[in-house]
Amino acid sequence: QIQLSTGSSRPIAIIAADFNNDTQLDIATANHGTHSVSIFYGYGHGKFSHPMTYSTGYDSLPSSLVAGDFNNDNYVDLAVANYGTHNIGILFGNSNRTFEKQITFSTGLGSHPYFVAVGHFNDDGFIDIAIANSGTYEIGVLLHNGNGTFANQATYSPESAFPYAIDVVDFNQDNRLDIIVTNNGLENIGVLRGYGNGHFENPIMYSTGSHSSISLAVGDLNKDYRLDIVVVNNDTGSIDILLGYFEGFENQTRYSAGSNPQSIAVSDFNNDTQLDIVVANYGTDDVSVLLGYRNGSFAKQTKYSVGSHPISVAIDDFNNDTRLDIVVANSGSNDVSVLLGYRNGSFAKEARYSVGFSPESVAVGDFNNDVQLDIVVANSGSNDVSVLLGYRNGSFAKETKYAVGFLPHSVAVGDFNNDVQLDIVVVNYITDDVSVLLGYGNGSFAKETRYSVGSNPKSVAVDDFNNDARLDIVVVNYGSNDVSVLLGYGNGSFAKETKYAVGFSPYSVAIGDFNNDTRLDIVITNSFSNNVSVLLGYENGSFAKEVRYSVGSSPESVAVGDFNNDTRVDIVVANILSNDVSVLLQYNRGGIRYEATYASGGGSNLQHVVIGDLNNDTNLDIVVANYGTNNVDVLFGYGNGSLENQMMLSTGSNSHPTSIAIDDFNGDSVLDIAVVDYATKEVGLILGNGNRTFASQTTNGISSDSRPLAVASGDFNNDNRSET
The missing domain is CATH 2.130.10.10 (YVTN repeat-like/Quinoprotein amine dehydrogenase)
Known part of the structure; x- marks a missing residue:
């Protein structure tokens, strides 16, 4: 041990930092007894200089200190919470191993600042300060003016508590720093979410069951990629664990569409980095395009005519011009409409291509490896799928049909046997199964293989739910009010289904990571109960019990995307009876x-x-x-x-x-x-x-x-x- 004497100063806080840019760690202490801070400069071999001591003012009683470069001169400075004199002291570091005389910034009469933390609260390139003011029961924020000074303190009240320990982290993963504070005197801690502009929401309080929470630590304790909090309770001799969690979605916002909207998809049609929406309107024989704004809201719809009774829509670039196009399955006219995009969010007049009888669903993929996108359509009236191979100019060849089960309602594509060739999966409404057709890579497909699912399967989607690099299948069962998950073996075959209960008359499914834990989740529209079910996924491919969110009348189609650029996946739903779409933005509160x-x-x-x-x-x-x-x-x-x-x-x-x-x-x-x-x-x-x-x-x-x-x-x- 090497002893570093501070005499009778009674140091109460200590930090380590390189104050003189010599790559050696130095030590600073806040000395409660002598109203000062001491700096011990490191020599690099475990030895330190005699302390250089700087006054923090008569009766200042410094209780906490933190290091940071507050004037952007590349030398580390000190901020000190002066409990006795109700201010924050700043000591600017010089290039010659000295510090300037302290300058102070008031935290208010009777504030008794006890703890201090720093961070960039408004992205101006300067460090700001957060303070736990124990005397006035407030959290103080000092924003940097950019010239080594700070604006007058802004305060936030965590109720009638005694703020004690404070930390600054991005708790809700929105790239904006938040403040966490322990409250001595009330049975809670507070989280103040940052707006990124230097301002914070009023504290959200979380119970701890202790009147004396005096220390906290933050980390991801359960590996869900969300920060958790550990709190020390001095009075009860215990620690509390508070886990961060997925809070869900805000109340819906609804936007008018055409009559009886049946299908919905999202992408960026006008290249403004904001997601837009397209809806197939069964009753008015058109599609609605709603361009998105950065805040998660949408412009009024623009309509484009298609065939009779459009029932399914998909998006991709069919003519390789880097502009997104739309394909629509028209169940009344037994064809598909292709609308080529102009990049500004508008579309050319449709081109039509015949398919089977009563097409119900459409999907897109390159089935013959010619770098041109092709189309597959599930034809419920003729019990088959139509494959239309694409040409470079955005037009398509005549269909080729493949038999599937009785009344196919939905189709999806993916590589189920890891041969780098796209395959097809179709749900068969009457025979309660799915058909899997393995692709040969030349645009043709093998005969179907069937797998049993629930009653009256209505919709299908594919992804890797258990992170084994093999595609799995999720099926919505309209008749049995559940979903079936079939885990893939990677050779084109699938395990027996596992079922999960959802709402009444489920109709459509979409996949996304709603809680940012890198595990895929699913959302289901429940057409009879007018809501959606969200099932959060586990790493092994199983799912938690559903959580429901209200939407419009008779929701039939769902899609997901980040509509407001907060890095969280949101939901959009087409409601057939209320003739609108519901947008559910995910909460961003860091619950x-x-x-x-x-x-x-x-x-x-x-x-x-x-x-x-x-x-x-x-x-x-x-x-x-x-x-x-x-x-x-x-x-x-x-x-x-x-x-x-x-x-x-x-x-x-x-x-x-x-x-x-x-x-x-x-x-x-x-x-x-x-x-x-x-x-x-x-x-x-x-x-x-x-x-x-x-x-x-x-x-x-x-x-x-x-x-x-x-x-x-x-x-x-x-x-x-x-x-x-």
Whole structure:
């Protein structure tokens, strides 16, 4: 151990940063007893300079500090929360290992700022400051003016709480920083979602069951790509786990379409990077195109005439001009309409091509490997599919038909046997099965193979639900009010169906990752119950129980896409009886649900929490300092948000640990634990073995007039080993 004396200053907070750009880590402390900050410059071999001390003002009682370059001169500066004088002090770093005299920015009379954090809140290239003002029960935000000064504080009230610890993260994954605060005095924590312009929503409060939440840590505990929160509760001797989760969709917004809209698809028709909508209107023999705006709303429809009773629509570039075109199946005139796009969101007059009797569904793919898109149509009246091979100019050859089951209603394409040739799957409404036709790669197909599904299958879609690089099938069963999932073997055959209940008279299906966990989910339109069912997917290809969202009258078709550019998948539905489309934008609030409380035992007096993978199983674990019971708790994570019962590691009789840091201190690629033992004036080291066991604590004494409160770790001597 190397001792760095701060005299009788009573340091209460510590950080490590390179303040003089010499690639060596330095140390800064906030000294509660002497109203100052001290800087220890690192020499690179584990030794440090004598402290350079800077006043934070008479009776300032600095309680927290953070490093950042506040004037963009490439030298690290300091921001200090001055609890006693109700302000934030900024000390600008110079190139000669010194700091300017502190300048202060008021946080308001009686505010008592206790904790400070920094981040870019408005994307102006300058660092802003967030403050927990414990005296006025507020969160303060100081926005940078761009000249080394800050605007007057803006405040946000987390109810009548005592803001204690604060952190800045992008909690709802919208590329805008949010603020998380623990509230001492109320049984909750607060999340303030950032708008990206320097302003924040009012806090959303989440219960913790404790009146004394004093420390927090943030990480993905259940591997769902959403941040979770761990909170230390000092009064109850426990920690709370609050998991981030998928909140669902806002109430629908509806837009007029034609009469009896039957089918819907989305893409960008006018190359403005915003998704647009096309709807097939069965009753008015036309399609409606609604161009999208950046905020997720849509312009008034533009209509284009097609054949009789259009019932299905698909989108792609049929003439290789990099402009999207539309194909429509016309059930009344037994043909398909192709409308070539002009790039500005408008379309040429239709061209028609004959198919079988009463076409119900259309899909697109290159079936003969000529780099020209082809069309496949399911003909419900003639119990077959029509394949029309495409020419370079956007026209199509005469159909070739292939027999399938009785009353085919929907068709989709994909490579089911991994031979790089597209295959076809069709749902057969009367025979309660699907037909799979494997492609030869020359535009022709093998005879069908059938697989049983539910009653009256109505719609089909394909994707890889279990991440095994083999395409799977999902089928909507209109008669049995469920969906069938058939996992693919990769050789063109499929496992027996697994069924999942949905709403009444389900009609259509679409696939997307709605909760950003990299696992595919499904959405179903329920035509009789006037809603959609969302089923979130698991990694093994199974699905959670449905969650329903109201839409218009008799929804029959669904498509998905990000309509408002918030990186979250939204839903659009065609409602046949209300003659409109419903748009459901996904919530972007970063919701949290209370998951579990883990007790550390009576009298534990929890002080500090950190997160890391201590046993190298890729799951995050939790370490807590227990001041009252003289130990640290390790709770190993299962990777699903739950934890094992704690393992208690003694820090010695009457040691009263107050702070912990985790790092690999002995170079064995396993995380170890460093502990500040306040009462015995020691820093303890507990080495991890990587197998859920730990060596006994070894200690290093600190000067007799010290009461250590906090610890940090880093490589202070550039030997590729961490020190504390």
